[in-house]
Amino acid sequence: KAGVTQTPRYLIKTRGQQVTLSCSPISGHRSVSWYQQTPGQGLQFLFEYFSETQRNKGNFPGRFSGRQFSNSRSEMNVSTLELGDSALYLCASSLAGAEETQYFGPGTRLLVL
Amino acid sequence: AQTVTQSQPEMSVQEAETVTLSCTYDTSENNYYLFWYKQPPSRQMILVIRQEAYKQQNATENRFSVNFQKAAKSFSLKISDSQLGDTAMYFCAFMRVQGAQKLVFGQGTRLTINP
Numbered sequence: 282k283a284g285v286t287q288t289p290r291y292l293i294k295t296r297g298q299q300v301t302l303s304c305s306p307i308s309g310h311r312s313v314s315w316y317q318q319t320p321g322q323g324l325q326f327l328f329e330y331f332s333e334t335q336r337n338k339g340n341f342p343g344r345f346s347g348r349q350f351s352n353s354r355s356e357m358n359v360s361t362l363e364l365g366d367s368a369l370y371l372c373a374s375s376l377a378g379a380e381e382t383q384y385f386g387p388g389t390r391l392l393v394l
Numbered sequence: 395a396q397t398v399t400q401s402q403p404e405m406s407v408q409e410a411e412t413v414t415l416s417c418t419y420d421t422s423e424n425n426y427y428l429f430w431y432k433q434p435p436s437r438q439m440i441l442v443i444r445q446e447a448y449k450q451q452n453a454t455e456n457r458f459s460v461n462f463q464k465a466a467k468s469f470s471l472k473i474s475d476s477q478l479g480d481t482a483m484y485f486c487a488f489m490r491v492q493g494a495q496k497l498v499f500g501q502g503t504r505l506t507i508n509p
Contacts, residue, residue, distance in 0.1 A: 314496060324499040337496055369437060383497060385439035
């Protein structure tokens with residue numbers, strides 16, 4: 282069974298631009314979570330989607346948004362990029378969310394100049 | 395709010411040795427899950443082991459085992475017969491059973507296995 286895939290793997294943007302990252306979960310998995318990893322803040326939870334609905338949201342500004350499609354694929358969008366948004370963005374999927382282990386994709390490394 | 399603390403920023407051992415990584419956590423929950431993930435230089439986050447809080451028996455996965463002390467809120471990872479491929483960042487993580495389906499991570503321990 283294929284693992285979690287994320288595209289693109291690397292991205293360079295400039296301040297003020299917006300970016301969309303994509304995540305395809307493991308086949309059959311319905312829950313998708315997003316995390317931001319930075320050297321200073323470590324790994325922080327962004328949001329979780331299940332059956333096309335955002336179930337949980339972390340403490341991030343409204344510039345960070347996401348959505349999930351009927352095939353469970355998910356996208357996250359960051360608008361008006363700031364230098365501090367430079368990070369590794371990790372997507373994780375699980376079968377149904379509760380009591381299920383999350384499996385991670387390889388991540389998208391975003392650099393904001 | 396839950397917090398996870400890994401007190402060892404870096405560790406280094408020789409190949410074939412046994413190494414133990416420490417993790418403590420703080421929660422008022424009674425039911426929860428604990429995980430160890432490893433992140434090698436490729437940055438891919440890989441599940442190492444999972445422990446359900448309601449289980450008294452410590453989880454094991456081949457060379458990896460945990461020492462789960464619920465009362466002390468301690469969850470250490472023991473790697474036996476360490477291999478060069480075990481070199482990675484190791485993250486301890488907590489997840490509630492009820493409520494927000496999110497992992498709360500510790501700061502990580504950078505483990506280096508030397509030949």
